[in-house]
Amino acid sequence: MSHKLRLLTSTTLLLAAALATSAHAQSSKATTAAAAANASNTIEELVVTAEKRAQSLQDVPVAISAFSSERRDLVGINTIQDMTNFTPGLNYTSANDRASIRGVGRLTNAHPVPVPVAVYDDGIYTTSTVTAGKTPIFTDRVEVLRGPQGTLYGRNSMGGAINVISKHPTEDFYAEVRGAVANYGHTTLEMAVSGPITQGLQFRLAGNWDKQRDGFYTNIVPGMPSEGGVVDTFYVEGQLQAKFGDHMDGWAKLFISGWNNGSGGPGARAGYGGGPFGFGEFGGQNVNAGFACAPGGVVTNVVNTSPIGCVNPASQDPRKFASNFNQNVALDDTYGLATNLTYHFDNFDIKYIGGGLNYHYTLRSDLGGGTIVSFQIPLRSLGATATPPTCTFVPGCTPLTINPKFISTYQEDYHNFSHEIDFASTGNGPLQWVGGLYYYKEGYRQPVFTTQPEQAQLDNPVTAAVPALTGPVGLDFQRRLYDDRPQFEQESYAAFGQIDWKFNDQWKLTLGLRWNHDGLTGTEAVRVMCFATTACGTTPETLGTLTPPVDVTAAVVYTGEGKNLTPQGVVPNGTLGGVTFTPDGFAHRDYDASWEATTGTAGLQWDPEPGTMMYARYGRGYLMGGFASGVTSTLGKFPYTNAEHVDDFELGLKKDFGHRFQLNVDLFYESLKGYQAPLTVVNNTGALAVSESRYLNIPKSEIKGVEIEGTWIPIDNLTFIFTYDYNDGKITELSGIIDPTDPQAVAPGAKPLTPLGTCAALPTQPCDANTGLVSRPQDLSGNQLPQSPKTKFAINGTYSWVTDHGTLSPSVSYIWRDKQYSNIFTRALGAAPSWDQWDARVTWKNKDNKYSIIAYVKNIGDTLGYDGGAGAGRTTGSYAQSTITAAGITTKGNPVSATCNTAINNCNFNAVQGFTTSYALTPPRTYGIEFQYRF
Numbered sequence: 001m002s003h004k005l006r007l008l009t010s011t012t013l014l015l016a017a018a019l020a021t022s023a024h025a026q027s028s029k030a031t032t033a034a035a036a037a038n039a040s041n042t043i044e045e046l047v048v049t050a051e052k053r054a055q056s057l058q059d060v061p062v063a064i065s066a067f068s069s070e071r072r073d074l075v076g077i078n079t080i081q082d083m084t085n086f087t088p089g090l091n092y093t094s095a096n097d098r099a100s101i102r103g104v105g106r107l108t109n110a111h112p113v114p115v116p117v118a119v120y121d122d123g124i125y126t127t128s129t130v131t132a133g134k135t136p137i138f139t140d141r142v143e144v145l146r147g148p149q150g151t152l153y154g155r156n157s158m159g160g161a162i163n164v165i166s167k168h169p170t171e172d173f174y175a176e177v178r179g180a181v182a183n184y185g186h187t188t189l190e191m192a193v194s195g196p197i198t199q200g201l202q203f204r205l206a207g208n209w210d211k212q213r214d215g216f217y218t219n220i221v222p223g224m225p226s227e228g229g230v231v232d233t234f235y236v237e238g239q240l241q242a243k244f245g246d247h248m249d250g251w252a253k254l255f256i257s258g259w260n261n262g263s264g265g266p267g268a269r270a271g272y273g274g275g276p277f278g279f280g281e282f283g284g285q286n287v288n289a290g291f292a293c294a295p296g297g298v299v300t301n302v303v304n305t306s307p308i309g310c311v312n313p314a315s316q317d318p319r320k321f322a323s324n325f326n327q328n329v330a331l332d333d334t335y336g337l338a339t340n341l342t343y344h345f346d347n348f349d350i351k352y353i354g355g356g357l358n359y360h361y362t363l364r365s366d367l368g369g370g371t372i373v374s375f376q377i378p379l380r381s382l383g384a385t386a387t388p389p390t391c392t393f394v395p396g397c398t399p400l401t402i403n404p405k406f407i408s409t410y411q412e413d414y415h416n417f418s419h420e421i422d423f424a425s426t427g428n429g430p431l432q433w434v435g436g437l438y439y440y441k442e443g444y445r446q447p448v449f450t451t452q453p454e455q456a457q458l459d460n461p462v463t464a465a466v467p468a469l470t471g472p473v474g475l476d477f478q479r480r481l482y483d484d485r486p487q488f489e490q491e492s493y494a495a496f497g498q499i500d501w502k503f504n505d506q507w508k509l510t511l512g513l514r515w516n517h518d519g520l521t522g523t524e525a526v527r528v529m530c531f532a533t534t535a536c537g538t539t540p541e542t543l544g545t546l547t548p549p550v551d552v553t554a555a556v557v558y559t560g561e562g563k564n565l566t567p568q569g570v571v572p573n574g575t576l577g578g579v580t581f582t583p584d585g586f587a588h589r590d591y592d593a594s595w596e597a598t599t600g601t602a603g604l605q606w607d608p609e610p611g612t613m614m615y616a617r618y619g620r621g622y623l624m625g626g627f628a629s630g631v632t633s634t635l636g637k638f639p640y641t642n643a644e645h646v647d648d649f650e651l652g653l654k655k656d657f658g659h660r661f662q663l664n665v666d667l668f669y670e671s672l673k674g675y676q677a678p679l680t681v682v683n684n685t686g687a688l689a690v691s692e693s694r695y696l697n698i699p700k701s702e703i704k705g706v707e708i709e710g711t712w713i714p715i716d717n718l719t720f721i722f723t724y725d726y727n728d729g730k731i732t733e734l735s736g737i738i739d740p741t742d743p744q745a746v747a748p749g750a751k752p753l754t755p756l757g758t759c760a761a762l763p764t765q766p767c768d769a770n771t772g773l774v775s776r777p778q779d780l781s782g783n784q785l786p787q788s789p790k791t792k793f794a795i796n797g798t799y800s801w802v803t804d805h806g807t808l809s810p811s812v813s814y815i816w817r818d819k820q821y822s823n824i825f826t827r828a829l830g831a832a833p834s835w836d837q838w839d840a841r842v843t844w845k846n847k848d849n850k851y852s853i854i855a856y857v858k859n860i861g862d863t864l865g866y867d868g869g870a871g872a873g874r875t876t877g878s879y880a881q882s883t884i885t886a887a888g889i890t891t892k893g894n895p896v897s898a899t900c901n902t903a904i905n906n907c908n909f910n911a912v913q914g915f916t917t918s919y920a921l922t923p924p925r926t927y928g929i930e931f932q933y934r935f
Contacts, residue, residue: 041716042659044068048143050163051498052152052424052434058654061510061605061615063146063666063707065090065723069136069167075721075796075811076841076856080133081867081922085794085815088666088707088725089146089160091787092129093868095270095920099129101146102670102703103729103788104159104646107823108678109266111412111444112488112522112591112627113641113695116158118149122166122253122338124355125155125418125440130266132162137178137190138206138237140167146707147648147668148621150599151512154438154494158623158646166253169202169241170194175935182928184229185213204239215262216924217269218320220313221305221371225326227263228270228319229923233331234258252339257359259331267363267410268329270867272314272321275916277370278875279310285481285530285552286452289368289404292375299375300399306371318864319924324373325366325407334359347427356417367450368406376401377532400532403454406481410631416442435497442490446630449483458531458549477585481529481549486630488522488591498601510603510617518624519594525586526635528553557587557635569593569627569640579635589635595643597622611656619648623676628695641695644674660713665706672701675731677786677824680740698824700733701785717802722795729785731824736777739825741872743768743775747915749827752776783826787869789818789834806846813839822869829915832866837922852932857925865922875916 046057048066057066065087067077077083080099084090089102098106099117106115111127121131132142142164149157173195180188192206210233215226237255244250263269279294292302293310304310306322313320338355376399422436452458458479477483498512531549558567559576570578571590580588603617623644628636652666675698705727712720735753739745743766745752754776759767765774784790798811816836823830841856859865 041713043656043662043711043713046141048141049165050143050145052422053432058611058613058656058662058664061508061603061613061617061652063088063650063652063668065144065146065709066141068141069139072136073852073854074798074809074843076813076839076858078133078135080129083132083142083144085792085813085817086721086723086796087144088709088723088792089705089727090144091789091820091868093787093920095266095268095867097128097130097266098787098868099162100787101144101160102668102705102727103785104670104672104675104703105787107676107786108631108695110626110628110630110633111414111446112486112520112629113676113678114156114518114624114626116156116623116644117160117162118153118155118157119162119164120153121164121336122355123340123353123420124336124338124357125416126357127414127416127442128266129162132164134164134235135188135190135208137176137192137208138166138235140165146666147650147670148599148619148646150620150622151496151498151514151601152434154496154514154516155440155492156518156623158621158644166237166239167192167204167206168251169204169239171196171202173935176932178930178932180928180930182926184216184926185211186926186928187211188930200243202241204241205237207234207236209234212264215264215269216319216921217272219326220307220320220322221324222307224323225262227321227326228268229264230262230268231264232260232262233265247344248342249344250339250341253337253355255336257331257334259329261329263327263329265329265331267365268327269321271918271920272318273312273871273873273916273918274315274318275312275875276315277310277312285528285533286406286455287377287402287404287532289370289372289406291402292372292404299377299402301401302375303373304371305373312370318919318921322371323366324371324405325368327363327365330362332360332362344426348423348425351422351424353420353422354418356415358415359412361412361414363408363410365408365410366406367408368404372404374401374403402532403452405452405454407451407453408448409451410448411446413445414442415444416440430502432500432502433498436495438492438494438496440490440492443488445485445487447483447485448631449480451478451480452531453479455479455531458529477527477529477549480527481531483527483586484524484630484633485526485586486522486524486633488520488627488629490518490520492516492518492624506607508605508607510601510605512602513598513600515596515598516622516624517594517596520591520624520626521593522591522627522629523588524591524629524633524635525582525588526553526557526633527551527586528556528634551585553585553587554581557589558637567637567639577635587635589639591627591629591639593625593627593640595624597624597643597645611658613654615650615652615654617648617650617652619646619650621646621648626676626695628678628693631693633693636694638694638696641676642674642697644672644676644697646673647671662711664709667706668704670703672703673699675701675785679737679824681738696737698731698734701729701731703727703729703785703788705729717800718797719799720795720797722793724791724793726791727788728790729788731780731783731785733781734783734824735779735781737780737824738766738775738777741825741829741874741915742827744771744773745776745778747827747829749829750825751779753779778825780824780826783824784821786821786823789820791818792816804847806844809843809845811841811843815839817865820866820869822871825872827872829917830870830872832868832870832919835863835865837861837863837865850934852930854930854932855927856929857927859923859925862925864919867920867922870920871918873916873918 046066047054048057050060050064080092084092092099101117104116115127119126119129145161149161153161175193178190188210190208194204196202212229212231215230216228218226235257239253241251277290279290292299313322336357340353342351418440420438424434425432494516496514500510502508529549530552559579566572566578569591571592578589599620599622601619605615607613625641625643627639648670650668654664656662679696680693707725709723762774768775794815796813800807800809819831819834821830838860839858844853
C-alpha cells in the first residue's frame, strides 16, 4: 500500500472514530422529540428481507449494504457501477456483465461455468446482474449480501447475493412520470401507475424507454457511427397483488424487455487498446488484417479507409478508434414471471415463490482488426532466379486478394424457472425458524460463429484435413471459419433450514444447514476452417484465387492423443476423446456431471445495549463445477472443472450513536479451495492448432479484509455517507502455469520457475516455436485475485435547504479505487490503474412532493475510470522485434512503436516485446436533467 493510501486509510479511520465520539456526545444532549421533529435530522431505518423475514438492517447479523429508491435518487446511484462505489467488496464490469464480491466472481460468460454471485429478482434467480441496475421507479430497494450465503440462498451464492425487491402495488391511487435528457443524445422516459381494482386487489403498471444516440468512443472512419453506450431499450412490467380472505395473500409480476443497441450493453465497445496494430500473418485461422501494415511491403494493393493509415487512433486518444463495422447488441423474446403466494397460520407462514425468465441475446462484433478493406498477397516465383518469374502452381501468378472483414456473432437462447417453498415462524418467542425446499432448472443454447463474409473462396468445397475422420466435403459453411454450438441443461434442488435462538435478552445463536445437488448435461458441436495461412498446410507459393479453405476440425479437437481416453465430464461413447464426426462436418461431444455439497452457517449475536449489535459468524459456501465449453472451445483436453468451496469467518459491529451517527464494521477472513479461474493456452508450437480456453481449480486462496459503512448527520439537514473497504485476496498455492501473453515470463512481475534458454538447449521444456525459446512456468502464489482492487473509498455529502416552497438538496460524491487485474497473472502488463472521480447533483422537490427536478454532472473532471481489470495480449508480428536469449533481452525497437502515447500505454518494454494492454473504461463526463411528476 502506498504512503498516500496508508495516510488516506489512517485518516479515514481516525475521522470515523472522532466523529463517533463527537456524535455520541451530541446525541446524549439531544431530546427524542427534537430528533423526531424532522426526518432529515435522523438516520432512516431501512427494513430488509435478507434472512427471509422483514428486519431492520441494523438487526441483521450479516454484512449487508442496502439502497432504497429514495437514497439512489438523492445520491445518484443510477447504475450497478455506481452501486459498487458505495458497496464495500462489490465490483462489476459493465462490458461483460460480471459481478464479484470480495474477489469471488464471474470470470467468463460461458453458461456451463457457474456464477459465484447470485442475483435474485423478487426471489427468482438470474445469471445476469443487469436486473440489479433497474431504475428507482421499479425497485423499492437493492440488498447486497457479502460473503457466502450457505443456508437461505442456493444457486451458488459463493461470493454473495444481490436481492432486487420491486415496488409493489399500492392501496391508494398513485401515478408518476419521469423524463430525462443528457449529453450524448441520451433520453429516458418512464411511467408508473398503481392503485386498487377492487376490495383486496391492487395493480401496478410501469414502463421505461431509454435511448442514447451518440457513443462515448468516436470512430474516425468517415461515415461510421460512434460507439459505446449507444442504446435503445425498453422494459415494461405489470403486477397484481391480492388478499384472499384472512389467511392468504399473493403477488405476481410479469415483464417484457428488449434491446436494439447500436453499441451498448454487455459485450459492446467499452474500452480501448493503446498499442500498435498487430501485423503478423495470422489472426486466428485466417490472415490478419494487420498483415497489410507489415513493414517492408509484404503485400500489395492495400485499401485502407482510415484517414491516419496503419496507426491505431487509441494510441493517441483512448476514446477514438477505427473500424469499418459497428458492433450491435440485441435482446428479444425477453419475458419473465415472478410470483409468490403466502398462507398465514397462527404461528407460522407457508410461502411459495416461483417464476422464470426467457431471452434471446445477440452480439455482432468486429474481429477484423480495423479498417483494411482488402489487400493482395503476391505469389513468389518457383525459381529464385527465374526471369520472368515462373509460376507453376497457379496459372498466371494471380495474386490472392484478401478481404479481411471478420465478424463474430455470439448468441444466447436462455430460459429458466424455479420453485421454492418456505416455512417460517411468525411468533414473538425466543426461538425463530425458517426452512424450505428449492428446485431450479435452466436451459441454454450459446452458439457462436465467426464469418469472413466478403471472401468468396469460402463458398468453395472444403478440403478435409483428415479424410478418415471428417465428414463429406463440399458442404456449404456460409463463409464461417469457426462455428461452435453448445447446448446445456442445468438442474438443481436443495433443502435448507435455519434457527435463531435468543437465549436471553442480549445473546442470540444462529445455526443453519443446506444440502445442495447440481447436475449439468449438454452437447457441443464444433467446426473449424483455415484459409490462406501457412498453418493450413499451404505456402505462399501455392496460394491463388482458386485456393480452397481447409477443414481442420479433426486436427484441432482433442481425440485422446492416439488412445481411447475420455476427458473427465465427457460422456464415453467408444470413440477417441468421446468425439464423433458427423456427416454435417461437425465434431460432437456430450457432457454429464453432477456435484453435491452441504453448506451452512453458525453465528453468535450480542446486543449489549439498544443501538449496539456485535456478531461472530461462520459460513460455508459452495460453487458447483462446470465445463469450459462454448465461445472459445474447440473440444479441448480439459473441459471439466471441480466444485469450489469456501470457509468464511467474520466479526461485525453495527452501532447507532444516537440518531445522528451510524457505523457498521465487518472484519472477515475467507479460505478458498478450488477457486475456478479461466486460463487460455496459446498454441505456440508452430503446428496446426488453435488456442484452448480451459478452467483450472486453484488449490488454495485466501481473502481477508475490513469493510466500513457509515452515516453521519453533524448538523440538521446535512448528511454524510461513506464506505471504505480493504480487500486482500491472494492465491496461496498455484505453480507450474505458463502465461499465454508472456510465455517466456520476461515481463515485470513475472515469477518464472526455470531458467530462460533455447528449445535446442532444453529439449524437455515446453517450446515456443515463435521465438525458439522455452516457455517458462511460473509460481503464482501471492498473486492478487482477479477483479478485486485492494482498496475502495467513497463519500457523499448532501445538504437540504428547506423553504416554504420546497427543498433544495445539493449532493457531492467522491470515489477512489485501487488498481486491479483481470486474470491470475499479477503484473503491470495487465493492471488497470487506480482512479478517482467527482460527481455532483442538485435535487429540487416542491413542498407537497408533487414534482422533483434533478440536475447532475458525473465524472466532473472527465478522468479515465476503469470498469474492471486490464486485459493483456501480444501483438502478432512483434516477436521478431527483439531478441530474448538466456543471457537477457536485446531490444531492437518496434517499427510502429512511435505511434504509442506513453501517457496511456507502456511503450517501452511493451512495444519492444510486442505486449499490448486493453482497458475497459467507465463513462466520460456526462450531465443532464431529470424531471419527475407524481399525480
